Amino acid sequence: MLEVSGLTVRHGQLEALANVSLALAQGETVAMIGANGAGKSTLLRTIAGLHRPAAGTIRLAGRDITGLPVHARVALGLVLVPEGRRLFGSLTLEENLLVGAVRGRPGRWDTARVFELFPWMAERRSRPTIHLSGGEQQAVAIGRALMANPRVLLLDELSLGLAPALVQRLYDVLPQLLEAGMSLLLVEQDVSQALRVADRAHCLLEGRITLSGRPRDLSPVEVEAAYFGLTAGPT
Amino acid sequence: MQWVNAIVQGILLGGLYALFACGLSLMFGVMRVVNLAHGDFAVLAAYLALAVITGLHVPMLWSALIVAPLFAGLGYVVQRVIIQRSLDVSPVTTLLVTFGLSIVLQNGMLEAFSANSHSLPSGVLAAGSFRLSPQLSVGYLSLIVFAAAVALIAGLQLFLSRAPLGRRIRAAADDPEAAAIVGTDVRHVFGIAAAIAFATVALAGIAFGGYSSFDPAAGPQRLIFAFEAVVIGGIGSLWGTLLGGIILGVAQALGAQVDSGFGVLAGHLVFLAVLALRPSGLFRVRLT
Numbered sequence: 085m086l087e088v089s090g091l092t093v094r095h096g097q098l099e100a101l102a103n104v105s106l107a108l109a110q111g112e113t114v115a116m117i118g119a120n121g122a123g124k125s126t127l128l129r130t131i132a133g134l135h136r137p138a139a140g141t142i143r144l145a146g147r148d149i150t151g152l153p154v155h156a157r158v159a160l161g162l163v164l165v166p167e168g169r170r171l172f173g174s175l176t177l178e179e180n181l182l183v184g185a186v187r188g189r190p191g192r193w194d195t196a197r198v199f200e201l202f203p204w205m206a207e208r209r210s211r212p213t214i215h216l217s218g219g220e221q222q223a224v225a226i227g228r229a230l231m232a233n234p235r236v237l238l239l240d241e242l243s244l245g246l247a248p249a250l251v252q253r254l255y256d257v258l259p260q261l262l263e264a265g266m267s268l269l270l271v272e273q274d275v276s277q278a279l280r281v282a283d284r285a286h287c288l289l290e291g292r293i294t295l296s297g298r299p300r301d302l303s304p305v306e307v308e309a310a311y312f313g314l315t316a317g318p319t
Numbered sequence: 320m321q322w323v324n325a326i327v328q329g330i331l332l333g334g335l336y337a338l339f340a341c342g343l344s345l346m347f348g349v350m351r352v353v354n355l356a357h358g359d360f361a362v363l364a365a366y367l368a369l370a371v372i373t374g375l376h377v378p379m380l381w382s383a384l385i386v387a388p389l390f391a392g393l394g395y396v397v398q399r400v401i402i403q404r405s406l407d408v409s410p411v412t413t414l415l416v417t418f419g420l421s422i423v424l425q426n427g428m429l430e431a432f433s434a435n436s437h438s439l440p441s442g443v444l445a446a447g448s449f450r451l452s453p454q455l456s457v458g459y460l461s462l463i464v465f466a467a468a469v470a471l472i473a474g475l476q477l478f479l480s481r482a483p484l485g486r487r488i489r490a491a492a493d494d495p496e497a498a499a500i501v502g503t504d505v506r507h508v509f510g511i512a513a514a515i516a517f518a519t520v521a522l523a524g525i526a527f528g529g530y531s532s533f534d535p536a537a538g539p540q541r542l543i544f545a546f547e548a549v550v551i552g553g554i555g556s557l558w559g560t561l562l563g564g565i566i567l568g569v570a571q572a573l574g575a576q577v578d579s580g581f582g583v584l585a586g587h588l589v590f591l592a593v594l595a596l597r598p599s600g601l602f603r604v605r606l607t
Contacts (some may be wrong), residue, residue: 132500153504154499154500158500159502163501164500170500172489172493172497172498172499173493174492175486179490180490183486183490183501186483186487187504194412228501232502295393
């Protein structure tokens with residue numbers, strides 16, 4: 085569904101991503117783990133079209149989308165839930181959702197469906213989102229992305245700044261998204277949470293993929309080594 | 320009674336200022352662009368209207384039907400081709416670029432239309448008036464302009480708060496990157512906002528041309544009034560801009576009542592007082 089090959093991104097002199105390749109099949113969940121500054125967010129933002137890669141290609145359902153602007157990628161079914169939620173402060177909850185449907189593909193997601201997924205939203209639909217809690221805002225950000233009926237949903241740091249119980253509630257929703265064949269690429273600092281939901285995981289370190297595999301095949305020692313860049317050896 | 324008359328005329332004049340300022344307010348509220356060429360575009364609209372009126376032999380108000388859509392198109396192009404590029408660099412660049420545009424427009428108009436001043440033939444509109452009492456009468460033109468300003472601001476406000484496109488404009492104004500992430504073509508939406516702003520500039524330019532004479536260098540002086548109306552009312556708030564225009568108009572009319580040379584100065588003093596005491600304006604800063 086999504087295929088990234090040889091992606092290199094530079095921020096000025098700094099090489100934020102170096103030759104990163106990954107693939108995402110339909111209905112699959114892939115997690116990117118890694119420390120702060122490893123390039124996880126840069127990877128998602130580049131796939132979404134917010135950064136121009138210096139090299140490499142991004143393909144969605146076989147089509148090369150490397151040069152497309154952000155909004156055109158949304159129309160093709162590639163939608164990012166950005167880090168920090170980024171809701172529209174002067175819009176109501178429902179308006180936030182509706183803006184998400186502007187370029188969307190036709191499909192099963194609409195406001196009624198999002199309200200089904202997050203029942204508390206219905207009665208607060210005409211309120212501004214600034215009064216919502218962090219977890220509720222994150223749910224609105226997910227709902228807003230779903231309104232475009234994505235084929236691939238990019239989730240950037242769902243857990244950032246949220247209490248663990250709230251994070252769990254958000255992750256509980258993910259299986260319902262996968263049912264319809266949506267693919268998920270998620271970036272997460274909470275490694276255990278990410279490995280629990282993912283079919284496959286990649287670990288990023290300083291812009292390079294240092295470890296890939298199925299969560300159950302990865303030993304904690306391996307993950308730790310890839311995460312912190314430790315070379316295997318006697319400790 | 321003279322004072323009542325001054326207040327009524329001031330309110331009506333405020334309508335003109337509000338009509339003129341709402342494009343500035345919209346451009347700033349949505350794109351965070353301070354368009355220093357705003358006044359010059361209004362003058363350009365007046366020249367275009369003059370050409371339409373003399374060329375097609377239509378009355379002044381009818382010329383708006385041609386000039387306003389033309390200006391909407393011009394606004395879209397100017398936004399996409401010139402302003403957006405400078406926005407991508409930095410907010411300060413937009414100031415330099417619109418300042419440059421202002422100079423180019425003034426000199427271009429000087430070249431094309433000479434330095435002679437013109438005015439739009441407003442005919443019965445300028446001369447005719449309702450006589451409310453022996454000392455109090457309101458001109459047709461100022462009444463039409465005031466009504467147009469109120470209707471325009473109400474319509475714009477309704478469009479921004481209710482229409483799907485208005486919602487996208489507000490979303491793009493809040494956070495352009497987030498709007499792009501959820502599928503909004505932000506450049507296109509900004510272009511549309513500029514088109515709306517420029518259409519209102521065209522209306523204001525024609526109204527100004529009916530009120531008084533204009534020449535290629537008239538833009539910057541008028542821009543000051545628009546700025547003052549916007550700042551008094553609160554930047555980015557359209558109703559605030561209407562209120563700001565009215566306060567400015569009344570201050571000028573009352574000042575002129577004290578001494579005929581004191582009018583514009585009184586407006587400036589009110590503006591300075593608001594800037595000193597309530598720098599964010601009288602209205603809350605909000606696009607809706």
